Amino acid sequence: SQTIHQWPATLVQPVGSPLSLECTVEGTSNPNLYWYRQAAGRGLQLLFYSVGIGQISSEVPQNLSASRPQDRQFILSSKKLLLSDSGFYLCAWSLPGGETQYFGPGTRLLVL
């Protein structure tokens, strides 16, 4: 069966510091991968998606970036965090060409 992992589970970072969040998927090959952000009490905002290694599409301009160095690894990064980057970050995967997305447990980021 497929599983999706995210770490860290929680993170507190100062403004201006770098960020690296990791997401890995097990039990499937060539998945589509997604990064979402959720503000408190709100819905999910799609940030990035990837259909393959090195292929990243950005949905919202911001100071975040994403990379996919391996087939089942998706990384969300920032060089300098802003206060507005605080939120709940969710990684999801779907089968190639599939529409159903399965979400990871999320990373809660607090920028102070």
Added chain:
Amino acid sequence: DAKTTQPTSMDCAEGRAANLPCNHSTISGNEYVYWYRQIHSQGPQYIIHGLKNNETNEMASLIITEDRKSSTLILPHATLRDTAVYYCIVRGTLNTNAGKSTFGDGTTLTVKP
């Protein structure tokens, strides 16, 4: 993606059926209706999806109107553990809109003893 409209909150008595409505009047022909739920501080959990026909699985039933402009998620026997935020979204295929979907604010369902 077509936008969806859901009530902000709903209550349901434990053991009774919970019927969660969703309007998606601008849905296009190749877009599916998906339902997810999110329990506090966890990632969203897939529940069910459909295109035209009604669907049922071990978690819920999905009723889609004939014109596809609205749908209802039915939890047949709600339990306290069904208390969550329920999201109705519409999504095309990856080739049409990259599987992008807009998650609105959802419906907060509270199941009461």
